[in-house]
Amino acid sequence: MRDLEAVRALDAADPLAGFRDRFILPAGEIYLDGNSLGPAPKAALDALRTAAEAEWAQGLIRSWNEADWFTLTDRLGARIGRLIGAAEGETVVCDSTSINIFKAVQAALALNPDRPVIVAEGDGFPTDLYILEGIRSLRPDLEIRRAEAGGPTLEYLLDDRVAVLLVNQVDYRSGARRDVAAVTAAAHAVGALVVWDLCHSAGVMPVDFAGSGADFAVGCSYKYLNGGPGAPAFVAAATKHHGRMRQPLSGWWGHAAPFAFAPDYDGDPGIRRMLCGTQPILSLRAMEAGLEIAEEADLAAVRAKSEALTDLFVEAAETLCAGHGLTLASPRVAAERGSQVAFRHADGYPIMQALIAAGVIGDFRSPDILRFGFAPLYLGYADVVEAVDRLADILETGRWKEPRFQKRAAVT
């Protein structure tokens, strides 16, 4: 384990250190849950105030034009598009990730109409699988093939009957990272299209959406993009698909001329066809502040620091918490994981509650995962060591055994 002086030297030399001041972070707390909900950018609160007090309260309906509300979906989409390496006009912000998965998978199915199979990860984020079940309820001929842990791999399940592969770049529990270009190429080799779930990678690592030849992508903006609780998600579609792309939530915002109020649907020729209806403007306004910060940061530097922070955490936890039953559940090699680290422990839930009470906020994922996210824009190296010190103290004293830490809350 590196000594404290070496850790402080890393913070002193950190090119991203200046970004921390752009966020509101409660004093004394170490926030290791930015992979679930990013903290509030200071500018987001100003933006919310302006949007509510000036644009909504005073501007009223005029603000759709005068405050450019109507184009926020496209303008914010363009910003996220640059962060995920999409070409211009390929990304739009709207709805939730779950809804965008529905639209993107349906669009991909419609582009591959003669194939009856969807492949997905059996242990992927449940909403991905739930939405696929919903799609199958509309099309009972569909077969959903799941790559289960210990069973055949995703790649093995691909064949010429597969229409769509739905896959995460970074696994929400273990943090294991997939190679977007390689997986996309494997799917294309059998004629399948790919929908990438980028929830755990957008904003924290470079994603070469266009360069990798990916077809569709979705993701949230409330994690590493710091867009705010329930902030709208994004959906990207490769330009090559725009001409033939169809999705069934054909609401008026996806119409080529929404204000013509024509009785028949004539979809927008570009990415706006992925829109459905009116979007939450206050949330979009708050989200803009997070994106402004994200695009000022050099993503290569963000990724390099993310690897260093997660390495330091693994090294410190395995040293300082040795003998207390923690087992690493993330890839050991930094290049093979996202910006999070998971440890298994049979008493993971109460340990995490005790840790949160001690001011280190991570989360718990059933059945036994303590999950820690490392957002390089507001975390330092000394924070990581301090977080592990507090975890070691909880394990050594057995404080997590107190009854108050055993009670399960609705959100874990």
Ligand SMILES: Cc1ncc(COP(=O)(O)O)c(C=O)c1O
């Ligand atoms: C990988 C992944 N996909 C999808 C979602 C769900 O997104 P939403 O609830 O915003 O639809 C999450 C939420 O944490 C997620 O981690």
